[in-house]
Amino acid sequence: MTARIIDGKAFAANLRARVATHAAAFAAAAGRPAGLAVVLVGEDAASSVYVRSKGKATREAGMASFEHRLSTDVSQDDLIARVEQLNADPAVDGILVQLPLPKHLDSDAVLLTIDPDKDVDGFHPVNAGRLATGLPGMVPCTPYGCLLLLRDVLGDLSGMDAVVVGRSNIVGKPMAALLTAESCTVTIAHSRTRDLADHVRRADIVVAAVGRANFVPGDWIKPGATVIDVGINRTDAGLVGDVDFASAKEVAGAITPVPGGVGPMTIACLLRNTLVAAYRRAGIAFDDKTL
Numbered sequence: 001m002t003a004r005i006i007d008g009k010a011f012a013a014n015l016r017a018r019v020a021t022h023a024a025a026f027a028a029a030a031g032r033p034a035g036l037a038v039v040l041v042g043e044d045a046a047s048s049v050y051v052r053s054k055g056k057a058t059r060e061a062g063m064a065s066f067e068h069r070l071s072t073d074v075s076q077d078d079l080i081a082r083v084e085q086l087n088a089d090p091a092v093d094g095i096l097v098q099l100p101l102p103k104h105l106d107s108d109a110v111l112l113t114i115d116p117d118k119d120v121d122g123f124h125p126v127n128a129g130r131l132a133t134g135l136p137g138m139v140p141c142t143p144y145g146c147l148l149l150l151r152d153v154l155g156d157l158s159g160m161d162a163v164v165v166g167r168s169n170i171v172g173k174p175m176a177a178l179l180t181a182e183s184c185t186v187t188i189a190h191s192r193t194r195d196l197a198d199h200v201r202r203a204d205i206v207v208a209a210v211g212r213a214n215f216v217p218g219d220w221i222k223p224g225a226t227v228i229d230v231g232i233n234r235t236d237a238g239l240v241g242d243v244d245f246a247s248a249k250e251v252a253g254a255i256t257p258v259p260g261g262v263g264p265m266t267i268a269c270l271l272r273n274t275l276v277a278a279y280r281r282a283g284i285a286f287d288d289k290t291l
């Protein structure tokens with residue numbers, strides 16, 4: 001069996017086009033565009049690329065992009081003051097602080113400062129709590145992108161066995177919460193999990209988010225399973241995921257490639273979250289399940 005290769009790039013392009021249509025309707029109804037502020041601290045090369053991509057995608061979707069570039073040695077107080085200024089700015093619907101931050105800064109404290117209703121990354125504990133309890137909030141972009149791809153491939157996920165490999169606050173935990181809300185039976189595996197291969201072999205859905213190149217080999221995959229690879233690892237062989245793609249694609253029913261799978265969904269879902277935040281803040285009805 002050779003797996004269906006899930007085209008995240010095409011899916012993301014389609015989502016971005018749909019966001020753009022709704023963003024135009026928002027601007028007409030609210031008398032202003034939805035706005036996203038991105039804060040970048042320092043010169044990290046990958047972060048600079050991502051922030052530039054986010055700004056471009058935001059403008060292409062017909063939304064306002066506000067870029068705040070702060071020097072590597074910015075103080076914690078000055079960074080927090082910038083976030084507070086964005087919280088108070090009525091033109092800003094979404095705020096995102098690009099991660100990772102330089103070592104001298106306390107990411108948790110910075111993320112706690114973001115107004116939860118503008119937290120388009122969905123990283124604030126209030127949004128984590130809303131997701132865990134089924135309340136409307138902001139859902140982290142990468143896990144939400146994975147969910148959209150899974151629904152597209154599988155339709156109803158109810159009753160399926162899912163394994164999430166990785167327990168980060170940014171991907172693993174919210175991914176598990178989203179799959180639980182879809183009525184999957186979810187296992188969260190991590191570096192201390194015993195008999196990891198056995199857990200993965202039982203899964204209809206595997207989400208790999210450990211940050212280790214080619215960590216999940218094809219012989220761990222149940223024949224026909226759907227494999228979502230969140231990993232982005234730069235190796236001598238180029239960019240690779242957390243799943244050994246060459247062996248896994250011979251066993252899986254469907255699999256995301258790296259690059260071109262989950263990655264593009266992250267920015268598309270960020271635009272989606274910004275639009276959702278804008279509608280909520282403006283008090284204009286919008287069915288966010290359409291996106």
Ligand SMILES: Nc1nc2c(c(=O)[nH]1)N[C@@H](CN(C=O)c1ccc(C(=O)N[C@@H](CCC(=O)O)C(=O)O)cc1)CN2
Binds near residue numbers: 267
């Ligand atoms: N505040 C945040 N910081 C970070 C996030 C985030 O969601 N919020 N995620 C990552 C970086 N990231 C966006 O910020 C991101 C990573 C990767 C991609 C992507 O499209 N990847 C491509 C490959 C790109 C390449 O060649 O390097 C792909 O997988 O096809 C988009 C966004 C960490 N920080």
Ligand SMILES: [Mg+2]
Binds near residue numbers: 187199
């Ligand atoms: Mg188990």
